Amino acid sequence: MRKTCFMIILCIILCFDFNAYALSLSAKSAVLMDLATNEVLYEKNAHQKLSMASTTKIMTAICAIENADINKKVDVKKSAIGIEGSSMYLKYNEKISMEDLIYGLMLSSGNDAAVAIALDISGSVEEFAIIMNKTAQKIGAKNTHFKNPNGLDEKDHYTTAYDLALITSYAMKNETFYKIVSTLQKKLPKTNVSPERYLRNHNKMLAMYDGCIGVKTGFTKKSGRCLVTGAKRNNLGVIAVTLNAPDDWNDHKKMLNFAFDNYKSVKIISKGSYIQGVNVKKGDIPFIKCVAKDDIYITAKKDSEILYDINISLPEYFNAPVTFLDDAGTLTVTSRNKEYKTKIITNSSANIYITNTERYFDNLKNIISYFICT
Numbered sequence: 110m111r112k113t114c115f116m117i118i119l120c121i122i123l124c125f126d127f128n129a130y131a132l133s134l135s136a137k138s139a140v141l142m143d144l145a146t147n148e149v150l151y152e153k154n155a156h157q158k159l160s161m162a163s164t165t166k167i168m169t170a171i172c173a174i175e176n177a178d179i180n181k182k183v184d185v186k187k188s189a190i191g192i193e194g195s196s197m198y199l200k201y202n203e204k205i206s207m208e209d210l211i212y213g214l215m216l217s218s219g220n221d222a223a224v225a226i227a228l229d230i231s232g233s234v235e236e237f238a239i240i241m242n243k244t245a246q247k248i249g250a251k252n253t254h255f256k257n258p259n260g261l262d263e264k265d266h267y268t269t270a271y272d273l274a275l276i277t278s279y280a281m282k283n284e285t286f287y288k289i290v291s292t293l294q295k296k297l298p299k300t301n302v303s304p305e306r307y308l309r310n311h312n313k314m315l316a317m318y319d320g321c322i323g324v325k326t327g328f329t330k331k332s333g334r335c336l337v338t339g340a341k342r343n344n345l346g347v348i349a350v351t352l353n354a355p356d357d358w359n360d361h362k363k364m365l366n367f368a369f370d371n372y373k374s375v376k377i378i379s380k381g382s383y384i385q386g387v388n389v390k391k392g393d394i395p396f397i398k399c400v401a402k403d404d405i406y407i408t409a410k411k412d413s414e415i416l417y418d419i420n421i422s423l424p425e426y427f428n429a430p431v432t433f434l435d436d437a438g439t440l441t442v443t444s445r446n447k448e449y450k451t452k453i454i455t456n457s458s459a460n461i462y463i464t465n466t467e468r469y470f471d472n473l474k475n476i477i478s479y480f481i482c483t
Contacts (some may be wrong), residue, residue, distance in 0.1 A: 116478060129333050132363055136354035137333070139366045142274040143374070144281060144346030145338065147407040150368055156273040158252055159352045162327030162335045163195070163218045164273060165260030168241050169282040170211050170289065173226045176240060179208040179285065189225040194261060194329075195311075198223045200302045209283075209297045215289050216308040216323065223259035228271060234258060246270070248279045262331040270350045277324055277348050289324030290339075291315070314338045320369075322346075340365045345374035345408065375415055377442050377449070378405035384440060384453050385423055390428035392459035399423060399437045402452040407444050417444035423453060431459040 132151060138159055141151040149155065173179070183204040197213030199205070201223045207229070213222040220265040220432035227237035234257055250272035256263040268276075280286045293315050295308040314321045315415050320342040333353035338361045340347055349364040378401050386396045409415050423438035438453040 134360045135356035136351035138270040138352040142348045143408045158267045162329045162332035164335045169258040183229045186228045192220040194220045216310045220259040225259045232385040242397040274348045276351045291299045308425045373411045374408045376407045379479040380404045388426040389459045393462045399458040402454045405449045429461045431453040439451040
């Protein structure tokens, strides 16, 4: 009997995930997501709908970048002034660039900047929220709904840790967004009514954690402390999200350490790498080289071997003309029943080959047309 009990206890010990146990978090909801593949590495109530305070501004920023010229000057409307909560202290009729508004939005967490952005792009907060919700659906954040661009508490304004990680992963792939949220401090030029502004990022993780690349803090009484952090080490990029987390800084350190201690990211396909040549019919060159459009990484446990298959889908031939960087096909890497895809694109162009006989008759046709018309 004692031997049986000992064996049961031994099995429990061997099967127990001490890493997961070490992730005892204060957060009501949390998720740790691979930045390259959106694979979930850890979760706690990841699909529970909760309010998210100023982490809302991640969506506001990416919608602003995608729907406006960030170099344009914005005329600050009166209804954007004096919004409660954190502010970059805009003034009525101030003329400020959209890019500087986004810096004020993401570094100073300006609620006034959020409204100024929404009014300039859509004319109203309500119309801008429609853009936010459409973008969420496009990304796949199906359990998210926005009512405003700043995250102030409002009915039917919610997300999940999983959805917020998806939104952040999408946004971080935008170079402008990435540059802004990874900025520790920024000096903004003076405007027509304000002197130079000196902004410092509210996200302490940028200074506290080696490899941190952003992205956003948030707090209201209803939401509690909310935090989204991006970090990258040795090609492994991850997004950590906590909602309603009293000890969010330490929660994020634990989550990021868990990722970097236990996972690796291996590049399987390099962007621009040669995949295959495809013959060209009636072209001035016989074939065109095709290359991978993007990198493909696979994330796995550090002590595991990565086994994978590669499937290439390309046409048997191209009909000329072929344009440089045309979509040509798809490359799929399959590992552990998961698929990782990139488009295959052309690495050169091909014009239609015209024989001397065809050129002679084309010239003759043009001459005849000229005399008929004149």
